[in-house]
Amino acid sequence: EVQLVESGGGLVQPGESLRLSCAASGFTVNSKYMSWVRQAPGKGLEWVSVIYSGGDTYYAASVKGRFTISRDNPKNTLYLQMDTLRPEDTAVYYCATLTDGNYFGYWGQGTLITVSS
């Protein structure tokens, strides 16, 4: 059974950094396209970043240059390093698999990041 469990959320001040983790089970993270999607409080869904099975990475314009997606194959874990955080980065962050590299199939439960002074 596929399971994704995010961790690492919390309250940080603007300009600070945070690293999110997404522990996967039921499959290996390097066998699928893996992504982060976020949802600001009361708002819609926004794709943030993707890492392909081959290792290529892509980012939404809103986070490019500040966020870094990576994975640790032995730990079967996906990461999102978030630097220079802004108040507008406040959101629930979900990790998700991309079925056939296309649509979001499996989702974690999400972890809340609050950026505020």
Place this chain on the structure above:
Amino acid sequence: DIQMTQSPSTLSASVGDRVTITCRASQSISSWLAWFQQKPGKAPKLLIYKASILESGVPSRFSGSGSGTEFTLTISSLQPDDFATYYCQQYNSYWTFGQGTKVEIK
């Protein structure tokens, strides 16, 4: 960037009603469209992919149609468990979601 626009933003309906949600893309996305259901405090749940293919385990009262720039999600007979927010998502070029349609009790 491809923009996705859903209508309506909110829909009031009763149990048993037929409900239709529309999603329009700013350019052609062929059939590269998915629909999700989200309930408060929960992760989105995949309902439909490739515009009209029902995900395994999803009730048959849900259906999707369309291609190019205009798509619809239909719930043939609304059930109490269906009151939620629905999102369309294109995957023709990267990934973009619509702003969501909240289906509420009339």
